[in-house]
Amino acid sequence: MKYMRVELLTLVTSKEIINGEICVIGQGVPMVAGALAKKTHAPNAIILTEAGMIDIDAFQNLEDVGDPGSTAGYSYSIDLFDVFTTIVNRGFVDVSILGIAQIDKFGNINSTVVGDYFITSRKHFKLSGCGGATEFAGHSKRVILTMVGGKFIEKLDYITSPGWLTGGDSRKKAGLQGGPTALVSKYGVFRFDDDTKEIYLDSIFPRTTVEEIRELVPWDLKIAEDFGKTLKKVENPRIEDLEFIREFEPFLGIGGNAGRILQAQVLPGYYEGGRTI
């Protein structure tokens, strides 16, 4: 049976959630990972979104973090300000799962702009911006990052959300709790060294080589062996996990291929010609 790398990414991410944790989920893959964890190994996890739905039990894909129709009710309805103050600022978030665009060596994130912030050329692009990520990344005990289409960058164009800042104890000195503990990409899982806080390759997906991953990283990537650990191999997913993930159709994003094929089928005779530049 064939499966997509993104499906394995989702599964691996869900395993990072521990039963009973208070877990923030961001847009996209993290939502499916949260729902999957709750259905499998973490039924008592409290999944929440910044839009103020606390303890959701999603049984359909959330279109975005404010989508109220993907869960039949939830325990606690508050607004965004309450989420960030009474839950995040008080330090109650155990783990935040966030999708990212660009990441550096120390897990700092850029989701604001590619190129110059002041858009001086056609090659520069505004991305979606902070959303809730800045405070979630800065104030959760653990942060799990998912990278579907993102990139490793030596020097970020813009720092949107704090990771381990300049490494070492710089984050602690800035007064921020926790920090990123894992990055799950389509090729493997990365973690951060306890002392230097530099990212290293912890485990690789099936049919992937270390060399392949090194090519995606602009600096000399460290691997588990460099820190006296063993490089692990991620196993193939179980069929039931895959079936669960597929029920959520997580890749029916608006800009994704699947989304465009679908709209061409459901709303036919409309799509051609729309993309003339």
Add this chain to the structure above:
Amino acid sequence: MVIKTMSKEINKVMSVKEAVSKFVENGEMLVTANFLHGIPYALVHEIIRHEKKNLTFVSCSSVEEGDLLLSGGCLSKIIISYYHRAGGIRYKRELDRVLLKKNVEFEDYSNFTMASMFMAGALGYSFMPVMKAIKETDVFNIRTIKGEDKFKIIKCPFTGKETVVVPALNPDIAIVHVQRADKYGNAQFWGSLGTLKWSALASKKIIVSCEEIVDHEIIKHSPFLTIIPGFRVSAVCEEPWGAHPSPLAGYYNTDINFRSLYFGQTLSNIANKKWIEEWVSGRKNRKDYLDHYIKRFGQEPLDILKVHEYLSDQVNMGYKQKYWQDDFCHKIAQTREQYKEKTLEYGELDL
């Protein structure tokens, strides 16, 4: 312009056309208060049809409303914390085109710091402390529209600790879509609450569009659902499907196909203009928009969006029994007559 929204005598029920022409002025600061849920598209479309100019668009999130307003030429400034981009960096959006031409100024915040500015504005304070994380980012460092006043650092007078603060934000006009409201403007909203309450209450004027205008009695039975009190509201407009293609709890889900379609159809400048003509400026009102949708795609894609029923339990709000029943009260204290006598005895003024 002074608006007497305090008086219940004023008839606030009107069409969105009337509401926008009465209450939205060129050059004002506009907030779309809904956060991803129940985006007030009926009102957004009406603002574009009115060809409003030089608005400053502030919000915690823009899904498509920002691009729509830009395409209508309504905006000169955007202060926002999330401006949705579908499909990654391969595709050019209206925002990319205007930023490249320097037609619009842009300022970034995070959802929380943006919400804090609304909170301060709504509470009547001049600033609000925010969490530390922002100080470690370029959101703090790079400043455009707000300049010096984007963030400041103060010393907490009690702990002596360094604290990042944001200034209060009081937009001129908030546009809001909710499930139901009464003719006085008492607006009830449920589902994911996002930033609706604080960004609306921070504003000087509020226009509410709703799926249904209901009897005042219905509002009174569930006052905990009222998110904006009537006395703050300038206009109430009944607009079924007023938030389509975004979702609205209890009514409809996201029309993901239509949103994908919008995405695919608006990548070029020319195609984008065509879309605006077809779906916004060429449509008379929301009803015309829906008729056009049905003509284009049939009733079925619309029907499938309607949500499953999942009812909230009714609670007993309760009110007092009549207490002064002589046969009961005199057993405890006095009869009503005795009480009346006492008031006469102690009264200070003559009739």
